[in-house]
Amino acid sequence: xxxxxxxxxxxxxxVVAACFLLTSCATPLTQSGRIGxxxxxxxxxxxVVALDSTGNFFAEDMVKGAxxxxxxxxxxxxxxSGGKDVGKAAAIGAVTGGIAGAAAGYWQHKLExxxxxxxxxxxxxxxxxxAQLDKVNQAFSALNACRGRQFAKIRTDLKAKVVTVxxxxxxxxxxxxxxxxxxxxxxxxxxxxxxxxxxxxxxNQQVNGPEQATAVPVQTTAPQPSSSGGSSTTMKPPPRHxxxxxxxxxDKELADLASTRGHKCVEFDRNKxxxxxxxxxTENPGFDAAALLKGxxxxxxxx
Numbered sequence: 001x002x003x004x005x006x007x008x009x010x011x012x013x014x015v016v017a018a019c020f021l022l023t024s025c026a027t028p029l030t031q032s033g034r035i036g037x038x039x040x041x042x043x044x045x046x047x048v049v050a051l052d053s054t055g056n057f058f059a060e061d062m063v064k065g066a067x068x069x070x071x072x073x074x075x076x077x078x079x080x081s082g083g084k085d086v087g088k089a090a091a092i093g094a095v096t097g098g099i100a101g102a103a104a105g106y107w108q109h110k111l112e113x114x115x116x117x118x119x120x121x122x123x124x125x126x127x128x129x130x131a132q133l134d135k136v137n138q139a140f141s142a143l144n145a146c147r148g149r150q151f152a153k154i155r156t157d158l159k160a161k162v163v164t165v166x167x168x169x170x171x172x173x174x175x176x177x178x179x180x181x182x183x184x185x186x187x188x189x190x191x192x193x194x195x196x197x198x199x200x201x202x203x204n205q206q207v208n209g210p211e212q213a214t215a216v217p218v219q220t221t222a223p224q225p226s227s228s229g230g231s232s233t234t235m236k237p238p239p240r241h242x243x244x245x246x247x248x249x250x251d252k253e254l255a256d257l258a259s260t261r262g263h264k265c266v267e268f269d270r271n272k273x274x275x276x277x278x279x280x281x282t283e284n285p286g287f288d289a290a291a292l293l294k295g296x297x298x299x300x301x302x303x
Contacts (some may be wrong), residue, residue, distance in 0.1 A: 001054065009224070032271060033184055034052055034185060034188065035048050036181065037078050041047065041174065042147070044146040044147055044150065044178065047142050047143035047147075048143060048178075048181070048182065049186070050139040050143070051136065051143050051185060051186075052185060052190075053138045054132065054136040054187070055133040055136050055188070056190075057132045057136075057137075057191055058132070058189055058190075059189075059192050060194060061107075062109075062196060063109040063214075078157075087172050091285035092132075098106045103199055103201075103202045104196045104202055106200075106202065107199070107202050107203040107206055110122055110203065117209055119251055120255060122204075122207075122254065123128075123251075123253060123254050123257055126200060126202075126254070126257040126258060126260075126261060127257065129200070129261055130257065130261055130264060131262055133261065133265070133267075133268070136189065137264065137267050137271060140275075141271060143182060143275075144155035144271060144274050144275050144278065146189075147275070147278055148278055150175050151175055151278060151279055154168050154171045154186050155168075155176065175279070176279055179275065179279060182275055183272065183275050183276060184266075186271070186272050186275060187272075189268075190272065193265055193268065197261070200258055201258070203252060203254075203257045204255060207249075207250060207251050207254055208249035208250050208251060208254065208255050209247060209249070209250075211247065276290075295299060
C-alpha cells in the first residue's frame, strides 16, 4: 500500500530536514567563519590564511550528487513505508541516499560522457587534487614551523628575563589558543579530504576493481633473541603475513594517481600530529610547557 498524499507532504518536510543535516556540518563559507578575524595578535596569521586558502579547494563540491541522492532516498523511503511513519522512513532514506550519492555521484556524473572520457576526466581531477595537496602540506608545514618558533621565543625570552613570568604565561596561553584554532582548521580540511577520497576511491574501483582501493598492511615480527642473550644470526626469518596478490589495474595511471593522493593525505595527517604536539613536553622538548628562570632556580609551569 502506497503512502497517502498527506504522508508524502510529511516526507517532503523530512527531505528538507535531511538535506539540512547533510549540509549543516559543511565547512563554513567565509574565511572569518573558519579562522576568525585578524586582530593583529597572531604573528603566524599569514600562514594561517595560506593554509585556509589552499585547503578551501577541498571544500568545493565535486558534484551535486549528495542532494540528488538525499531527495531520491527520501522519496523511496516514503513509498516503501506503506504509510507507516512516513516522515521517519523518508528521513532515513534521505540520509542513506545522501551517503551513497556523495560517494557514487562523482563517478556517475563523469559517465555522462563516454567511459574513456570519464576516466581521463577523473585522472585530470586527481592531478589537480595532488598538486593542491602539495600546496596545503607546504602551507601546513610552514604554519607549524611558525607556531613552533612562537613557543620557542616565549621560552627563550623567559630564560633571558625579557618577559616576566606572568607575561610568559599569558603569551603561552594565547599561542595555545591559536594552536587550537590551527588544529580545528586542519580537522575541517581533513573531513573534506575524506569525503573527496571516497569519491575518488569509488571511481578507481569502478575502473580497476575493488581490491585496488584496499591497502593490506604487511605484518612483520621482530627477530627473536638467541638463548645466549644476543641476536640469533642463524634463525629462520620470522613468519609474515603476505597480502594477496593484486591483479594489475586496467588503468595503471589512474591507480598510481589515486595511490599518490593517499600518500599525500598521510603527510597531511603527520602535519596534524606535529601541530597537536607543539606545546607538549614529551614530544618537543624545545617547546615544552615548563621553563627554568635563568639564575633564579625557579621552575615555572605553564598550563
